[in-house]
Amino acid sequence: MSSTPTPPARPQTPIRSDIGWSTTDRIGVFGRDLVNDLIGKVNLGDMGFLEITGRLPNERESVMFNAISVTLVEHGMTPSAIAARMTYTGAPESMQAAMAAGLLGLGSVFVGSTETSARMLTEAMATRAPGQSLEALAEATVERMARDKQQIPGVGHPIHKPIDPRTPRLFAIAQAQGFHGDYIALLQLIARTGEQRLNRPLPINATGAIGAICCEMGIPWQACRGIAVMSRAVGLIGHLIEESRQPTGRELWRRVDDEASAHMKGRFSGE
Amino acid sequence: MSSTPTPPARPQTPIRSDIGWSTTDRIGVFGRDLVNDLIGKVNLGDMGFLEITGRLPNERESVMFNAISVTLVEHGMTPSAIAARMTYTGAPESMQAAMAAGLLGLGSVFVGSTETSARMLTEAMATRAPGQSLEALAEATVERMARDKQQIPGVGHPIHKPIDPRTPRLFAIAQAQGFHGDYIALLQLIARTGEQRLNRPLPINATGAIGAICCEMGIPWQACRGIAVMSRAVGLIGHLIEESRQPTGRELWRRVDDEASAHMKGRFSGE
């Protein structure tokens, strides 16, 4: 038996969530009646908006948020889709694990730029001096990023040139739905300022456009990666269903394994 | 240098996906023009339908599929939501990892019943003899499951009694949209047959209803878990955003740790 003193009982703080509840005959989701107010009345994008903001979108928000989500769903044979397919190859009984594997790569390199664009715009706007023009704010922002050796997020694209075709479409919808304000204008000015500074084209890409639109909609930058991850989850199902019918995993495995180790096959160190 | 023989070069089979492509100025998704045909024109649920079936839904399918997805989004403080929140507590910088952790528990116990219901109905219908009534098919199905010591999936609920309120709502939408056919009827007959056999109520629950509706819509049972996982991904964002503002993870950790180890604190084996 030990004489080690144990600490005194810790005071408990309550555990609380304001999202959902259920009783024998009713289910509440963010204060709404799931059965009578949501099922059959709102679409999946609206549910995403409800989860993120705690309220249902109005008509304009519904159109805009669904447009953003739809843009993010499918990106073809990305590293994320390949990771999901390779996981399915080994564990076809766990579709949820394959989807999770696909989501895990949606980090700083790919999906992060929605978040970093929205963050840059939010933080820039928070420093806007009274009477400061957006042009001056864009200059100051690009200046500060250059000084901190940061890349401007949300601009440029390896494939889509000279422009990302999704950007004008998203901005046109933003215009039509009343979400084309100072954040989008600021991002456009930042891109133009960066182009002049670096002397090369820096067209706004889809993740940059979405970051700016989220700011216009009042969605906090911290939620932007979540929107992307949720949308990609929808896209990963398509890849997993296709993989189950028309597999690529074993062929890819064999090719990679053969090529990667060919230079040392049959040899041990020192031989 | 080794004399180990290496196998002859393996013939390659092509790697092929029919989902997406992009060129400098255009993006194709399942044969559709992302920019002009999808963004701003379809909602997120419709994109899910496109990913799963390879084609866009008609109006009736859109309503039904969105109703199913919306039903599956939010379930409150489930083990899945708790796993996501605990993961966020340790790695707040990786929202995608917290969401993935939440999805990983959507396995055989919770979400699996959508899949097993749809599979039971699909397999039963495949064995239907010419002229066999649905009543007889239900009897034969329940008989076979009892013999194989399998539980009937998609019936009963620990909280919702006497019925699951989502089920009549989903079946009403199915009726209105023209998806109330033999699969739903068969599930209802199976539930009734099971009730008589076991002499206790076995109301069809939401996952059972969704499994049957997927069959009515021609969605293969293998895709059912995917629909559930994709919908839950939408719901997990709400929990992660709330966790970031109103944390539960540390309190829960402290409580569990204190209680779980209280009986042995300060004692080593043999003391």
Place this chain on the structure above:
Amino acid sequence: MSSTPTPPARPQTPIRSDIGWSTTDRIGVFGRDLVNDLIGKVNLGDMGFLEITGRLPNERESVMFNAISVTLVEHGMTPSAIAARMTYTGAPESMQAAMAAGLLGLGSVFVGSTETSARMLTEAMATRAPGQSLEALAEATVERMARDKQQIPGVGHPIHKPIDPRTPRLFAIAQAQGFHGDYIALLQLIARTGEQRLNRPLPINATGAIGAICCEMGIPWQACRGIAVMSRAVGLIGHLIEESRQPTGRELWRRVDDEASAHMKGRFSGE
């Protein structure tokens, strides 16, 4: 305000774990003093044995368990390693996520055979009649599996022919350490019976050998996948460190993306 009845308060059952505790100055792990009994005194494999069985291994068990674990660590460019590398490509800031993605594919196809071998042997031995020879038990087991259309697990290998070189090594260690008993003998007899029945060689592979050795050591079959997953976690670090220095992810992505979508690039349905 609702009049919905809420269920009466649920009686609580305690939450209890017998694994670890800590006080201000001491830490217990399975009843051992972490600081004085474990750190610097046992190796990582012994800790794995402690986690799985709740007790420290004796010398023979330590050698055998480390031999098993070491065998399972590294398998080259498997689907699991590729999934981990692709995830690292997108989220290099989250090494834990890349490792998790790699583990998720260790399901029924690859790593499962350790578990299914151990389970087959455990269940077969549980049905052994008094006085029944191992030969007769092997015959009955193969007979039953053929009837249930199940493949014999733990035999055959796509690359290692005519035998898996790890198997004789593991069995030699088992012999030297006193773990070569009825379970290994039964697996050998099952493989021989299967060979005669199918008229083709079915050499015991490494996962089959490990399944049988786990049975000899008294490790329950339910823990076998855990041993494999834990060992592969060790192996995945090597791949992630190599990927960080000598990346393969972007090249692989580009090749797959180019090849997979080449047949439809620039074409929409109906064009």
Place this chain on the structure above:
Amino acid sequence: MSSTPTPPARPQTPIRSDIGWSTTDRIGVFGRDLVNDLIGKVNLGDMGFLEITGRLPNERESVMFNAISVTLVEHGMTPSAIAARMTYTGAPESMQAAMAAGLLGLGSVFVGSTETSARMLTEAMATRAPGQSLEALAEATVERMARDKQQIPGVGHPIHKPIDPRTPRLFAIAQAQGFHGDYIALLQLIARTGEQRLNRPLPINATGAIGAICCEMGIPWQACRGIAVMSRAVGLIGHLIEESRQPTGRELWRRVDDEASAHMKGRFSGE
């Protein structure tokens, strides 16, 4: 048919890994013969060292590395263990998924401090001026961190007071094995400088000690999180095996769900 121009064929770069290979009768791992040089000859910690550094440890390195790994294996009912157990509750058929869920929370909050300690020491030592004393380097490091508003990593502990009992044990092993050099001395000086500056005790904790020891062993800071994640994978098995026999998941779920939603049960917004 589209006239969209597709980009010219991309030049391929080779995909290469120097980790493993296999032929019909042999298996190479980092240039070693798996069957004859590793299985039965080295322990699991040594394999971890091989994966991380590309070479086998000598006797002193083996003792030190195993001591580090063993320290990191078990931490009781952490958020990571709870996430793993909650995942098992929903998907008991996928032990690999439950383990992966547990690993996903090993991010910046908990396990990251091994990495950040090692990084702080590595970067500090890289800036050491010729003839600069370690005392002066510690002063400069603490000064710089205060200026950048960064916390000193690897010091302090919520439970272990006045000191973390693992630290003197690890440093004693480092002393005995010849790994007690400038990095450990620098960390000790940094902690002392921080204590004077903040006027409160800042004892070096286990992750700080391990970060410093990794530096002494020549292990790059980028690998530190990997060592922790691999070791925790070993510890998570114990939790999952215990959970399968003595479940906590459902009870915890019920408690959290009841408490979290009690304040709004049965009420919709506006009622």
